[in-house]
Amino acid sequence: MARVTVEDCVDKVENRFELVLLASHRARQISQGQPITVDRDNDKNPVVALREIADETLSPGDLKEDLIHSLQKHVEVDEPEPQAPSVPAVAAGEAGAIASDADEADDNIAFDRMSEDDLLAGIEGLIPPEKNDDF
Numbered sequence: 001m002a003r004v005t006v007e008d009c010v011d012k013v014e015n016r017f018e019l020v021l022l023a024s025h026r027a028r029q030i031s032q033g034q035p036i037t038v039d040r041d042n043d044k045n046p047v048v049a050l051r052e053i054a055d056e057t058l059s060p061g062d063l064k065e066d067l068i069h070s071l072q073k074h075v076e077v078d079e080p081e082p083q084a085p086s087v088p089a090v091a092a093g094e095a096g097a098i099a100s101d102a103d104e105a106d107d108n109i110a111f112d113r114m115s116e117d118d119l120l121a122g123i124e125g126l127i128p129p130e131k132n133d134d135f
Contacts, residue, residue, distance in 0.1 A: 009023075030048060031045050036048055037052050
């Protein structure tokens with residue numbers, strides 16, 4: 001088996017630091033049981049991952065998207081904001097009343113609702129205070 005080096009893979013992934021991230025992510029996938037696309041030749045998972053990248057049996061773009069997806073804890077959905085109703089022109093006397101109504105509307109704060117499962121999933125990701133050595 002020929003030795004796989006970073007130079008063999010740099011032409012597929014230009015940034016060597018990104019290459020290390022992608023190869024380590026792929027090595028973790030292999031250790032979790034995903035099928036490999038090259039012959040193992042008695043190599044360890046990181047070498048197999050580098051060989052897959054060098055032989056272009058896997059797309060680096062697909063690996064990058066999968067890595068990003070695996071690191072995301074909360075996926076933010078971009079939803080359009082509701083449109084404010086148009087206010088017709090009013091007389092000067094009524095403008096003060098409208099301004100006070102706007103101040104009251106600013107005091108009302110809407111909170112996001114979270115299901116119990118989402119709350120438990122978020123809590124499981126926290127580090128207990130007694131195991132945190134920063135304090």
